[in-house]
Amino acid sequence: MSNNRRLPYVPIIIIAVIIAITVAVIMWFKPDQNAVASSETNSGQVKNNTNNTTSDSSDSDSGAAILSGQNNTQFTTGLENLPRSLQGTEVDGEIIIDENKQLIVTEGLRRLFDYFLSALGEEEEAVIYARVESYIRSHTPEPAASQAVAIFDQYIAYLKAIPEIEKRYGNLQLQATKSGELDLNAVTQQKQDVSKLRQQYFSKETITAFFGTEDDYDDYSMEMVRINQNTQLSDAQKEAAKQDYISRMPDNTTKANIAQQANLNELMTRTEQMKAKGASPEALYNMRRELVGAPAAARLAQVDQEDANFDQRFDQYQTQKQRLLSRNADKAQAQTQINQLEQQLFNDTERKRLAGYAAMQQQNAAAAQ
Structure with missing residues (x-):
């Protein structure tokens, strides 16, 4: 089943x-x-x-x-x-x-x-x-x-x-x-x-x-839209209305899934806000533990460390890549050296991310200007 x-x-x-x-x-x-x-x-x-x-x-x-x-x-x-x-x-x-x-x-x-x-x-x-x-x-x-x-x-x-x-x-x-x-x-x-x-x-x-089950999700989604479209409510009032609706739902798997998703949405929002303010790893861990529990908070902390490590290696890669391109007139030779650099700094899975990650950084930089 x-x-x-x-x-x-x-x-x-x-x-x-x-x-x-x-x-x-x-x-x-x-x-x-x-x-x-x-x-x-x-x-x-x-x-x-x-x-x-x-x-x-x-x-x-x-x-x-x-x-x-x-x-x-x-x-x-x-x-x-x-x-x-x-x-x-x-x-x-x-x-x-x-x-x-x-x-x-x-x-x-x-x-x-x-x-x-x-x-x-x-x-x-x-x-x-x-x-x-x-x-x-x-x-x-x-x-x-x-x-x-x-x-x-x-x-x-x-x-x-x-x-x-x-x-x-x-x-x-x-x-x-x-x-x-x-x-x-x-x-x-x-x-x-x-x-x-x-x-x-x-x-x-x-x-x-x-x-x-389908109707339960439909009703929930429609109510969320109705609350979001209510111009008479402040953001805080909208959030309270959403939580009130979820609390009044029958206790079943649908409610549990929706409540979990609401926690995940809050988790993402608060994580972005705290990181933008330079929150410490300890502060992030404590916030996450409250929302999703200690095991999940520990896993997310590990992901943060892995992301930070990747960012550091990516910055190093970008710097050396630009140096190779500027110093070497032979573009084919430069590309060979760049490929070697990628193999030194990244594993197979990470190398597949490089082009997309570079494009994302450019977009973020453009948006910040």
């Missing part, structure tokens, strides 16, 4: 993140982490979605019938002749059942669907459908297998319906971005339309399992 695939959002780029969130509803994500192909548990409440009826069920059923009508005898486990993008990977997601062999719907089931759907373009839709159905039935007993296949039918129908909503709001998102602020009213309305669409295709249990 794999962990939540999302990571907390970074408030510095919060507006861009919100746009990505609202657009991302129509995307089929390839999962970030490997996980076991399937598992069984002997506990949990039965979540039976095979009898879930929707206003668009006829469309979903007809689509499933067409796909099921394809020849899926080419697959036994669904893992035969995987497309190139999936070769060498492990199936992400999970299929969990209870003691009565009823399906327990989890976010991992959605990840399982997305794992195979990520190959769309390399494989035809009918082939992917046959592959997923074969995988489910070869790894899952009845009635859970048929329940999972039924939810996959609903998921495909839902994904096909999502682009229509995006069409209605895509231009509004672009216009809001160009104006400098995100139109939260438009984003809220779009989320409501998406929520209504989900209710047409899925049971409440499936909606919570498939999209609950």
Whole structure:
């Protein structure tokens, strides 16, 4: 069973993140982490979605019938002749059942669907459908297998319906971005339309399992944007409002991840401020220990030492490099000597950083003027 695939959002780029969130509803994500192909548990409440009826069920059923009508005898486990993008990977997601062999719907089931759907373009839709159905039935007993296949039918129908909503709001998102602020009213309305669409295709249990974590992050990100766009609040009041919102979130993994990310953001900000004021290594360590703990503070102190050592060697390299170029009329010979200098001062990994590091220093110097 794999962990939540999302990571907390970074408030510095919060507006861009919100746009990505609202657009991302129509995307089929390839999962970030490997996980076991399937598992069984002997506990949990039965979540039976095979009898879930929707206003668009006829469309979903007809689509499933067409796909099921394809020849899926080419697959036994669904893992035969995987497309190139999936070769060498492990199936992400999970299929969990209870003691009565009823399906327990989890976010991992959605990840399982997305794992195979990520190959769309390399494989035809009918082939992917046959592959997923074969995988489910070869790894899952009845009635859970048929329940999972039924939810996959609903998921495909839902994904096909999502682009229509995006069409209605895509231009509004672009216009809001160009104006400098995100139109939260438009984003809220779009989320409501998406929520209504989900209710047409899925049971409440499936909606919570498939999209609950995603919605938590969306709500958090929207609130952060709302606070940032509130011109009536001072910076201190905005920070207090953000912390208050996080404190009122339900105690779960999402809240823990967001709180950790908030600490990291504060850590970066305070580190930059303290270094600019010439803070001592001891002061930096104490500040970091308060925010992220002693082990992390010690690792960051070590990184600071390594960076300082690299900066010292880089300055030495730049000085000797300029001397070689100015004293040697033969540019080829000078470059040979410069290459030798690089090998003396830097390891293989560090040498790859030299060009980019020099460019960054030039940019910083230009910005400081």
